[in-house]
Amino acid sequence: MTTIIAITNQKGGVGKTTTAVNLSASLALQGIPTLLVDLDPQANATSALGVEKKPGCSLYGPLRGSGQASEFIVETKRKHFWLLPSEIDLAALETELAQKPDYLMQLKRCLAPLKTFKVIILDCPPALGMLSMNGLVAADKFIITLQCEYLAMEGLKPILAVAEQLRNEGLNPQLELLGILMTMFDVRTRLSNQVVTEVDKHLAPKRLKTLIPRSVRLAEAPSFGETIFEYDPVSSGAMAYAALGKEVVGLLKW
Numbered sequence: 001m002t003t004i005i006a007i008t009n010q011k012g013g014v015g016k017t018t019t020a021v022n023l024s025a026s027l028a029l030q031g032i033p034t035l036l037v038d039l040d041p042q043a044n045a046t047s048a049l050g051v052e053k054k055p056g057c058s059l060y061g062p063l064r065g066s067g068q069a070s071e072f073i074v075e076t077k078r079k080h081f082w083l084l085p086s087e088i089d090l091a092a093l094e095t096e097l098a099q100k101p102d103y104l105m106q107l108k109r110c111l112a113p114l115k116t117f118k119v120i121i122l123d124c125p126p127a128l129g130m131l132s133m134n135g136l137v138a139a140d141k142f143i144i145t146l147q148c149e150y151l152a153m154e155g156l157k158p159i160l161a162v163a164e165q166l167r168n169e170g171l172n173p174q175l176e177l178l179g180i181l182m183t184m185f186d187v188r189t190r191l192s193n194q195v196v197t198e199v200d201k202h203l204a205p206k207r208l209k210t211l212i213p214r215s216v217r218l219a220e221a222p223s224f225g226e227t228i229f230e231y232d233p234v235s236s237g238a239m240a241y242a243a244l245g246k247e248v249v250g251l252l253k254w
C-alpha cells in the first residue's frame with residue numbers, strides 16, 4: 001500500500017517545498033521507498049535536489065492523457081529517494097485541465113500505477129488551483145505548513161474548506177488532515193509562540209508536535225542542490241526534519 005501525502009498551503013513562501021524535500025529525505029533515510037512529486041511549475045523541489053529542469057520532463061503529458069508518470073521518474077543520487085520533476089509547462093495545466101472531464105481526478109489516475117513506493121509526497125504550488133486540487137484528490141493525507149507569523153491561521157480556512165468539499169462531494173471521501181506543521185519557528189520571538197498557542201487553542205490535536213525552526217542552513221541547502229541532511233546534518237533544521245519523519249511514520253500506523 002502506498003500512502004500519498006500532499007504538502008499544501010495556498011499561501012506562498014510558507015515552507016511547503018522545504019518540507020516536501022526534507023520530509024522525503026528523512027523518510028528515505030529511514031529506508032522507506034519514497035517518491036517526491038514536484039507539482040509546482042516553479043520547480044523549486046526539482047532544483048533543490050540538484051536535478052536539472054528539462055522541457056518535457058514532468059507530469060505535463062501524463063496529466064493530459066499522454067504517456068505514463070513512470071516514464072518521467074528520475075533517480076536522485078540518494079538511496080530510496082525518487083523524484084518526479086517539474087518544469088514550467090505544468091503552469092499551462094491550470095487552464096488546460098479545466099477543459100477535461102474528470103479534471104480533478106487526473107493526478108490520481110497518473111499515480112495509481114506507481115505501486116513500488118511506500119510514500120509519495122506531493123509538493124503543491126501556492127494556489128488552490130487545478131494542480132493543488134488534483135493533489136488533494138489524489139492524496140490520502142495532507143499536511144498544511146504554517147509559517148509562524150501574524151494572521152497565519154487565516155490561511156487555514158480556505159484549504160480546510162476545500163478538503164471538506166472534496167470529502168463531501170465524494171471526490172476523496174478518505175482525505176485526512178495528517179497535521180499542521182509550524183515552520184520558521186523562532187524561539188526568541190513572542191510572535192512564534194503566540195501563533196503556536198493560537199493554533200493549539202483551535203486545533204491542538206492536529207498540530208504536529210515537531211516544530212521546524214527558522215534556520216539559515218535550511219534556506220541555504222537548496223542552492224547547493226542538497227537536502228539538509230547532506231548540507232548540514234547536525235543543524236537544528238536537520239534534527240527537526242528527522243524528528244518530523246519519525247512523527248509522520250508514527251501517525252501513519254503501518
Ligand SMILES: Nc1ncnc2c1ncn2[C@@H]1O[C@H](COP(=O)(O)OP(=O)(O)OP(=O)(O)O)[C@@H](O)[C@H]1O
Binds near residue numbers: 011018125184212
Ligand atoms: N525553516 C526555515 N528557516 C529559514 N528559512 C526557511 C525555512 N523554511 C523555508 N525557508 C525559506 O523560505 C523560503 C520559502 O520556503 P519554501 O520555498 O519552502 O516555501 P513554499 O511554501 O514552498 O513557497 P512557494 O509557495 O513559493 O512554493 C525559501 O527561501 C526557503 O529557503
Ligand SMILES: [Mg+2]
Binds near residue numbers: 016018040
Ligand atoms: Mg514551493
